[in-house]
Each structure stands twice: as C-alpha cells, then as structure tokens.
Amino acid sequence: MSMITLEQANRIIAAIFARGRELACRPMSVIVVEPGAKVKAFQKEDDSAMMCALKSGRCSCST
Numbered sequence: 001m002s003m004i005t006l007e008q009a010n011r012i013i014a015a016i017f018a019r020g021r022e023l024a025c026r027p028m029s030v031i032v033v034e035p036g037a038k039v040k041a042f043q044k045e046d047d048s049a050m051m052c053a054l055k056s057g058r059c060s061c062s063t
Contacts, residue, residue, distance in 0.1 A: 026047075
C-alpha cells in the first residue's frame with residue numbers, strides 16, 4: 001500500500017468536512033491514518049462530537 005502525502009490527507013479531510021456540511025451533520029473530528037494505523041493528519045471542527053476515521057478508502061463514524 002502506498003503512502004499518501006500530507007497535502008492529500010488534508011484534501012481528504014476538507015472533502016469530509018464539506019460533505020458533512022452538505023448533509024447537515026454535527027461538527028466532526030477527522031483523522032487520516034497510514035498503514036499500521038500511523039496518524040497522517042487530524043483536524044477537529046469547533047464543538048465536534050463525531051469521530052470519523054478514513055483507512056483503506058473506508059469511512060467509519062461514531063458519536
């Protein structure tokens with residue numbers, strides 16, 4: 001599995017935040033990880049209550 005760049009990780013996070021706004025979701029926290037569960041990037045919206053992790057092209061959400 002290839003590594004992603006920080007720029008790519010930040011674009012993924014921006015896309016997740018944009019989609020969350022489209023769906024009228026509550027503010028979110030998003031973490032993008034590399035193989036081996038190494039954190040590549042993390043961002044948290046103000047008042048976030050949801051964690052969304054992207055790994056291997058899948059997104060899992062919990063409250």
